[in-house]
């Protein structure tokens with residue numbers, strides 16, 4: 380699956396970057412919500428897992444954080460490095476399903492991951508690595524598809540099946556198939572528990588008011604329906 384995701388993001392990198400910066404779902408809904416879940420990160424070391432083109436990473440730096448980041452797509456990493464040239468050597472091409480051997484044990488204060496983890500089949504090794512690199516009481520803030528509704532968008536028959544779904548994204552002249560995993564809410568909590576985390580805070584966000592001018596129909600939909608969910612976890616041990 381990592382290879383397929385890498386190819387998909389390499390193919391659509393330039394289209395995705397344009398969409399992400401101005402689209403309601405990213406710029407006026409998911410990103411402000413994820414940012415609102417961050418504790419004080421001034422002078423903290425934060426790992427951005429699946430940083431894409433670095434839009435969130437730039438915000439982390441603005442808030443005073445030192446950063447380390449990775450993404451599996453070389454094209455997305457090119458965008459992130461050009462956005463933050465000073466941090467180029469800390470923005471790595473790496474697969475989150477492999478050991479993060481470029482990060483020491485107990486060295487980072489927080490992990491942030493925006494809309495990247497639903498591309499991964501087995502999340503236990505990934506969260507176990509996050510646990511290894513985090514300092515005691517370190518946090519993870521991550522956004523993902525809301526598990527109680529994503530199975531409906533994908534016309535899945537059974538909520539309780541963990542399933543690889545696919546959809547076609549229409550991105551300004553490019554139609555591309557994107558695959559992602561549905562897992563249940565219980566499955567998420569089992570993953571957190573097995574990898575040494577508890578849920579500190581949960582957010583089912585609403586779009587920010589400025590989003591209505593961008594896309595009134597989707598704005599009204601998101602004011603009534605969950606779509607993404609944001610978890611803040613803390614390291615137990």
Ligand SMILES: C[S@@+](CC[C@H](N)C(=O)[O-])C[C@H]1O[C@@H](n2cnc3c(N)ncnc32)[C@H](O)[C@@H]1O
Pocket residue numbers: 381384385388399428429430431432433434435449450451452455473474475476492493494495498499
């Ligand atoms: C929806 S994009 C979000 C990018 C960025 N977090 C943002 O909010 O702009 C998902 C990103 O996750 C990355 N990704 C998916 N699977 C990955 C993996 N196994 N290891 C590293 N990055 C991965 C993709 O390449 C892509 O850049």
